Amino acid sequence: MLTRIEHDLIGDKEIPIDAYYGIQTARAKxxxxxSGVTLSSFTTFITSLAKVKKATALANFELNQLDEKKKNAICQACDEIIDGKLHEEFIVDMIQGGAGTSTNMNANEVIANRALEILGHKKxxxxxxxxxxxxxLSQSTNDVYPTAIKxxxxxKIFELVDSMKILENSMAKKAIEFQNVIxxxxxxLQDAVPMTLGQEFNTYAITIDDDIQRLIECQQLIRQMNLGATAIGTGINSHPQYVKIVERKxxxxxxxxxxxxxxLVESTQDTGAFVQISGVLKRVSAKLSKICNDLRLLSSGPRxxxxxxxxxxxxxxxxxxxxKVNPVIPEMVNQIAYQVIGTDVTITMASEGGQLQLNVFEPIIAYNLFNSINMLKKGFESLAYKCIDGITANELRCEELVLNSIGLVTALNPYIGYExxxxxxKIALNSNKSVYDVVLEKNLLSKEELDRIIQPQNMIRPIAY
Structure with a gap:
């Protein structure tokens, strides 16, 4: 294998001659x-790093800190990465020591070597x-890395919201389809009062929409960047106007x-936004898992x-x-939810573990947040397409359970009194008779009155007595 020699403060090292990464990336590898999961597994993260590097190059050029040829080469290299090229060169494991330095250097080296090619030089x-x-230039891992994460x-919140809307829409369609199924x-887990299957599925649509709103609120938290903070937030080694210009870029x-x-000092050490996002993902997961639990119960049997x-x-x-046929899609989504809920503990402890002016555990935070969103995205779509869209109702079974339920008596309470x-x-339960038959036997209501009261439309909404 042909190699080139690069050096750093540790010493010299052979690098594959065709590699766009350099010595610091090779050492990190x-x-x-x-985890065995490299940066290349998260393409949006790679493109985010390139966007940060392009913005900084543009800012440095405007401040006369970077000449036009270098600026153009760096920006072209970044644009190529944003377009999906060279992602295989991002070889560092997501979980790493050094507070993300290896990730930042992986990006720096790939961009630099591609820019060298553009300028007519060798890697x-x-x-x-x-x-x-x-x-x-004018950067540190400590402002580049968290900015790229945000x-x-x-x-990725946009992506997750799109997937959630798919499931919400599927639930809403079923709510309409089942609106007359009593x-x-x-x-x-005990009989309560009648409702419609449509009402049940409508609650699922509403609860998903509610969580979508919470995620959108989270996006506002991560709009605030510490780019320009450099090492600890003081902006050392950057131009006095750099922060203002790089924000615009x-x-x-x-x-x-x-x-x-x-x-910027506070922003550099603070990871609270990540904890809050993780908390919302935990909330989303808990509610999604509850829906899956319901689906498994409602479909249990069949006999x-x-x-x-x-x-x-x-x-x-x-x-x-x-x-035997199992509810495998809800079971899978349950497990996705458990995984996301578990990673919330990891993210919380990683945030708590920060010390003084920097949190060195952002790599594990990023890995878990990205992975959680990816898994939830797949979970929402799988549940919609492979489960909800194909659900059918056993209408006769639903009606039978209503008519034979002791809970039916609650609908009669305003007419015959609590006692x-x-x-x-009590009689229906002990004699294995239906509430309907017992009411007639006791002459508490006429058959006409009873039939009117237990009509579905009279049992699933408030009515005037």
Missing amino acids: ENFDA GEYKHLHPNNDVN ITLYE KMGRTQ LQEVTNRPFVTAKD TGFNEINLPAMQPGSSIMPG NSTMVA
Whole structure:
């Protein structure tokens, strides 16, 4: 294998001659292999890094800190990365020591070597354009890395919201489809009062929309960047006007309303926005998992369970029990939710573990937030397309459970009184008779009155007595 020699403060090292990454990236590749998941697995993060580097190059050029040829080469290299090129050169493990320095240097080296090619030089000829002196000019890992994380999260929240809207829409369609299917509502897994299957699915649509609003609120938290803070927030090694100009350039490059934080020292050490996003993802996961629990209960059986709905049959459910079909899609989504909920603890502890002017644990925060959003995105779409869209209702079963339920007596309470209702419930339960039959036997209501009261439209909404 042909190589080139690069050096750093540790010493010299051979680098594959065709590699766009350099010596610091190569050392990080050797040092960090905890997850086996490299930066290249998160393409939005790579493009976010390139956007930061392009914005800084434009700002440095405007401030006469970078000449036009270097600026143009760096910007072209960044544009190529933004367009999806060279992503395979981002080889560092997501979980790394050094507070993200290896990630920043991976970006600096790839951009520098591609820029050198654009200028007509060979990779590694850093005397013409340097990863640190030019690509990283007026920057530090400590402002580049969290800024790129926030840009990534801002974009990925849009992606997650789009997936959530898919499931919300599927639930809303089922709510309309099942709006006349009467069924028994339950509290504490006991019969409560009648409702419609449409009302049940409508609650799922509404709860998803509510979580969408919470995610959109989170986007406002991550609009504040610390770009220009450099090492700890004091802006050392940058031009006095750099912060103001790089804010404008970042807005232009991303076409997003990112702004500079009020205090860059505080912003550099603070990871509270990441904790809040993680908390909202935990909330989303808990509620999504609850929906999946409901689906599994409502479809349980088919002969010995609720059997009120049928989930699409996706695959055989047993290696020993012929004919068994399991609710595999809700089960998968349950597990996605558990994973996301678990990572919230990791993110919380990583945030708490920050010390003084920097939190060195942002790599594990980024990895878990990106991974959680990706998993949830797939979970919402799978649940919509592979489960909800194909659900059918067992209308006769739903009606049968209502008519045979002791809970039906609650609908009669305004007409026959609480004491009589209690008596009817007790007799029906002990004699295995229906509430309907007991009311007629006791002459508490005429058949005409009873039939009117237990009409579905009279049991699922407030009415005047």
